[in-house]
Amino acid sequence: MLEKALSGSKKYWAWIIFLLAVIAVGFFSYMRQFNYGLGLTGMSRDVSWGLYIAQFTFLVGVAAAAVMLVTPYYLHDFKRFGKMVILAEFLAIGAVIMCILFIFVDVGQPMRILNVLLYPQLHSVMFYDMCVLCGYLAINLIVGWTTLGAERKGVHYPNWVKPIIYLSIPWAFSIHTVTAFLYAGLPGRSFWMSAIMAARFLASAFAAGPSLLIILALIVRKVSKFDPDPDRNAIPSLVKIIRYAMIANVFFYLCEVFTAFYSNVPEEMASFKYIFVGIDGHATLVPWMWTAAFLAFLGIALLVFPTRKNPVLLPIALLSIYFANWIDKGVVLILAGFVPNSFDRVVDYIPTANEISIVLAVYAVGALIVTVLYKVAISVREQQQA
């Protein structure tokens, strides 16, 4: 089926070449980092994880969000999602590969990364995270490819796929739960050590992931003859899911703020002060956090009121929700966890240009994978419609 990605319009190839160019630039940046060390990034002894791990965390959520379509469609026979579910599965594949790449570019000794398999440590959450991520990648590859392949031949997908589809449902929850446990289980990082962290992760994932998916579906509708939502009822259903997930996410966040500030425990409040008002003049994250807060409420408002039916305002609402979550989880959460540090000192982190170009390249790899997979899916569907 992959050969279908090899024929496309001029615009398709221009997009592919653009992505390859971004990847090439990032690859050279990575070679520099590989030779010099992670000192080329903005990370330090005090803020020892930066944009890479933050993107990884955020994208695990995007990957997990496929379950918001898989569960209704396969488990509850909710037919409206029939055309879109393959887009969700393929998005998950791109997202998980990006997650793996972000971990890879973050480690100091990438050539030793298989030590995680060679000396598995059953007490390390990272071992389990690796297991669930690789498993989730395999599940989505198998399910996505097999169901689309069957569709191409005009037959029902084989029965052996069914259990794997069902397995993908709890598995999707597990990837983001385990990722939250990476942080929530660390003593001394009060910003992360919260029982509600996994729930927050899932809520924000189920808001951000489907938002991106609808945006992608709207693009697919525009650039191809395949309409992922021909009856105009799948996207409104997904919008409902996004709306409630985002409201839950904001609610969980406010629960954290209440606990920290009403209890008046200095450690619990410190990181929140750092991100919303700054500490001792250190305020690099403050504009980001307020932007996220504004976008979150704007997105919710636009989806609660009938504005959600407006074809112009809907994408704005979805982008607001997507970027609110990206700032919260893909920028602020990881950085602010290290502030103040173990000695109650504030150390800022500013990513370097080299680091950002690597981040962009990993996103370009993800975009390339999603583009190619979507091209295959679109071609199969267009063939059927014809």
Next chain:
Amino acid sequence: MSINRRQFLKRAGAVTALGLGGSFATIGIGDRLASAASEYEEAPNADKIKHWAMVVDMSKFKTEEDINRVIQSCDKIHNIPQMDNSKDEIKWIWYDDYEHTFADSENEYLDETMKKMPFIVMCNHCENPACVRACPTGATFKREDGIVTMDFHRCIGCRFCMGACPFGARSFNFRDPRPFIKDFNPNFPTRTQGVVEKCLGCYERLENGEQPACAEASNGGLIFGDLSDQNSEVYKIVSTKFTIRRKTQFGTQPNVYYLVGGGDRA
């Protein structure tokens, strides 16, 4: 029996997988442990220490010279690079003031002497080390004598341990440290770019029955010994005098005790 190409590939694949898995299991469990055990036999005169611990007697650290002598003794023999910026800094033993060392026990009425007192800080070689729990490769592990140590060749540089350690005891080699080593000691390994490091409790000196370098250079300011031995000086101090430890609320049971206000007060 005739089989088609597809069936042949299927069966061949299954047999290969079984074979690989099977041999991996045997190598992984049986043989390797046995060979490892025979290769590294415990030295007959190995110290039967169960619980190394350190007491920092604050009354002995009066001048900057007292502190610097101790820090330099470690930096020198362990090939600690002197980085030109704080971002890439490598620290095994250093000092900070009271309100930062004991960030959770602030007291605004402390007088200036106490506020400015320099507290030596290092890895606490915790009883329940969060770093060991976090490490995905076993590169950081706890020895039977209580020292939390590292295998620099196994570390993949994921820095999960740095997030896990509540004491900020760990440093990462953000770049090749070797050009920044002032006095190279050929008897101790240098580290490479991309691995985490920290105080290893002078395992190389303990093996020879010596005190850790910092303790030796401290003129009695750092008292090192076996807490499980009731006749040891550390046990006597920790059991009868009032000492404090950093961040005990996390249950890691740090093994560096600070005797503040001198021995006479207790």
